[in-house]
Amino acid sequence: MMRNNKLNALAAGICLALLAATAHAQEPLLDLELPAGSSWYANNTRNMNTRPYLLALNDEAVAKDVADLPASQPAKFEPPLFTGSNAHKYLGLGALALVVATAIAPKPPEIEGRPPTQAELDAQRSSSHAKLGRAAATMAAATVVTGLLAHWKDFHLEDGLSDPDNQHALLGTAGALAMLFAVSKAPGEGHAGKGITGGAAMAVAIKLTW
Amino acid sequence: MNIKSQVLALLASALLLNSSYAGAEESFMGWLLEFGRTKEVKPVTDRQYQEECGECHFAYQPGLLPARSWDKLLNAEAMRDHFGDNAEMDQDTLRAIHEYAAENAADKSWYKRSRKIAAATSEGPAPLRITGLRYIERKHHDIPEKMVKGNKSVKSLSYCDKCHTQADEGVYDNDTVSIPNYPDWDD
Numbered sequence: 001m002m003r004n005n006k007l008n009a010l011a012a013g014i015c016l017a018l019l020a021a022t023a024h025a026q027e028p029l030l031d032l033e034l035p036a037g038s039s040w041y042a043n044n045t046r047n048m049n050t051r052p053y054l055l056a057l058n059d060e061a062v063a064k065d066v067a068d069l070p071a072s073q074p075a076k077f078e079p080p081l082f083t084g085s086n087a088h089k090y091l092g093l094g095a096l097a098l099v100v101a102t103a104i105a106p107k108p109p110e111i112e113g114r115p116p117t118q119a120e121l122d123a124q125r126s127s128s129h130a131k132l133g134r135a136a137a138t139m140a141a142a143t144v145v146t147g148l149l150a151h152w153k154d155f156h157l158e159d160g161l162s163d164p165d166n167q168h169a170l171l172g173t174a175g176a177l178a179m180l181f182a183v184s185k186a187p188g189e190g191h192a193g194k195g196i197t198g199g200a201a202m203a204v205a206i207k208l209t210w
Numbered sequence: 211m212n213i214k215s216q217v218l219a220l221l222a223s224a225l226l227l228n229s230s231y232a233g234a235e236e237s238f239m240g241w242l243l244e245f246g247r248t249k250e251v252k253p254v255t256d257r258q259y260q261e262e263c264g265e266c267h268f269a270y271q272p273g274l275l276p277a278r279s280w281d282k283l284l285n286a287e288a289m290r291d292h293f294g295d296n297a298e299m300d301q302d303t304l305r306a307i308h309e310y311a312a313e314n315a316a317d318k319s320w321y322k323r324s325r326k327i328a329a330a331t332s333e334g335p336a337p338l339r340i341t342g343l344r345y346i347e348r349k350h351h352d353i354p355e356k357m358v359k360g361n362k363s364v365k366s367l368s369y370c371d372k373c374h375t376q377a378d379e380g381v382y383d384n385d386t387v388s389i390p391n392y393p394d395w396d397d
Binding site for chain 2: 080085153156159162164207209
């Protein structure tokens with residue numbers, strides 16, 4: 001139980017760190033410098049350090065000053081942070097990370113020579129390995145769905161099998177299906193091979209279009 | 211051969227299938243061990259190419275056309291009538307930018323979009339216009355004419371950088387597209 005808690009905490013920590021890194025990547029550098037004395041109130045508008053604070057806009061001199069301000073430049077285009085393409089990318093990477101976590105997570109002992117008891121089956125199904133495996137397969141399926149939605153136009157049969165996008169779609173879908181198949185067969189003999197094959201197929205699919 | 215070996219062989223084949231586009235500058239192993247993103251087109255890294263081509267138009271990345279296209283475009287005779295303009299330059303400069311373009315052409319590149327272009331142009335005559343590539347046409351066929359030809363801020367698909375906001379970095383994906391005067395358009 002203690003080990004499960006540690007694993008959960010580790011997984012949560014990794015997720016938080018990834019989220020924080022994603023947000024940080026979008027943020028401009030923080031300017032921690034405090035305004036000096038009354039400058040906060042004395043300076044204002046487009047450039048806080050050079051333009052006088054314009055309280056009385058009905059004042060002719062001030063109004064002229066405003067008119068001299070350069071026309072505003074159109075804002076520089078910033079690609080949106082949340083897009084179907086990005087969701088597909090992060091789900092795919094997340095699925096791959098979960099496959100690795102599933103492989104290294106402690107597995108419950110296998111029962112040989114007799115059918116497992118209900119308690120043993122429950123223990124196997126509630127193990128970290130089983131939970132991570134189910135999460136990996138679910139995320140892989142979500143990756144395929146978002147990929148079909150966001151990149152449908154990149155998949156063209158006329159380009160043939162040598163096309164990297166076609167290879168990516170086929171291998172990614174096959175990998176997700178293999179992982180779902182592995183989960184449906186678990187706990188039991190042979191599901192590890194199917195899961196690893198599914199993860200490997202997804203890894204190759206990602207690399208082909210990375 | 212057991213099933214695991216067969217699956218591994220299939221995956222290895224998928225990777226090796228891509229190695230048919232291996233070139234002199236970039237190798238299969240180099241691509242395999244590269245963790246940086248290579249899904250677009252390799253940006254222009256040669257200052258002379260950037261300056262000479264960029265003086266008149268957007269400096270198209272060499273990875274947008276196969277090497278045999280650059281051979282046809284970047285020679286002294288062709289440069290005298292470069293899409294209707296005389297773009298002659300001295301022999302040494304022309305040789306240098308031709309070498310750079312040929313070495314980084316679509317069929318020599320491991321970048322994904324270049325690989326797609328290389329695969330699409332592997333047969334038939336060498337294409338001379340990027341906008342004439344079937345792949346490029348297909349990627350743009352959903353865009354109404356009024357947003358390109360009828361758009362004073364764009365005028366032609368040839369001006370990649372008018373809508374592809376990161377074209378100079380070789381990025382041409384949908385997320386970085388912003389059509390002037392139609393900022394809310396979404397493919």
